[in-house]
């Protein structure tokens with residue numbers, strides 16, 4: 388019989404790779420996406436005379452972490468609106484799923500060009516500690532802007548592979564909440580899901596990690612709460628990835644658990660519902 392997996396943070400040190408979401412995990416760009424979506428859908432619903440008005444909760448429920456056009460479809464469905472898909476080449480003026488998505492992308496890119504991107508210091512600290520410990524690292528993002536965002540943050544060369552929205556579209560890989568983009572990244576690294584850790588801030592991404600049966604799913608609470616991410620399937624949730632650096636720098640895992648509130652309290656119950664080790 389295969390021993391049940393111990394889904395707590397000490398498993399980080401025995402993992403082979405960390406697969407990082409980007410927006411909201413490595414860079415604060417989830418906020419930029421969030422503002423651009425709010426502008427698009429507030430204007431759009433007003434123009435159509437459709438309610439209820441768009442709120443940030445809509446972003447978290449229907450859009451966060453999903454590929455661009457899936458986010459549009461999913462939000463419009465919540466207001467009983469169906470549009471033709473169009474194509475990714477659609478002009479932002481067109482009232483199609485792709486046209487609206489591209490309209491939001493213009494807003495996203497203007498803000499990014501104005502403000503630039505600076506990674507979360509705690510995430511860079513965690514990345515450095517993981518790499519120093521010998522773990523391999525990759526980015527798995529739904530965004531078609533992942534490479535420019537990583538480049539602007541000066542981090543592109545830190546990752547062995549980047550599976551983004553463009554790669555997924557090119558290969559016909561289903562986006563988050565499906566686990567497929569994460570599984571594809573693991574495959575590119577020549578690893579199994581069980582050997583990899585997923586780090587996510589969005590419900591859809593946490594769900595992808597859980598459904599892909601990854602070795603460990605770490606939630607980072609930015610907009611979504613600890614409880615929400617735990618209920619989506621995270622094994623543990625932190626406010627900042629720097630909280631997990633002691634896992635690498637301190638070989639005594641019990642000290643780590645007691646040093647970090649979130650880790651100690653969130654990781655307890657998880658071993659009980661974990662199945663056998665996966666492929």
Ligand SMILES: O=P(O)(O)OC[C@H]1O[C@@H](O)[C@H](O)[C@@H](O)[C@@H]1O
Pocket residue numbers: 409410417420421450451452453454455458492528529530531532533552589
């Ligand atoms: O429009 P893009 O850049 O391809 O991004 C798609 C999605 O990418 C995800 O990473 C973000 O969490 C979402 O907010 C965003 O909508």
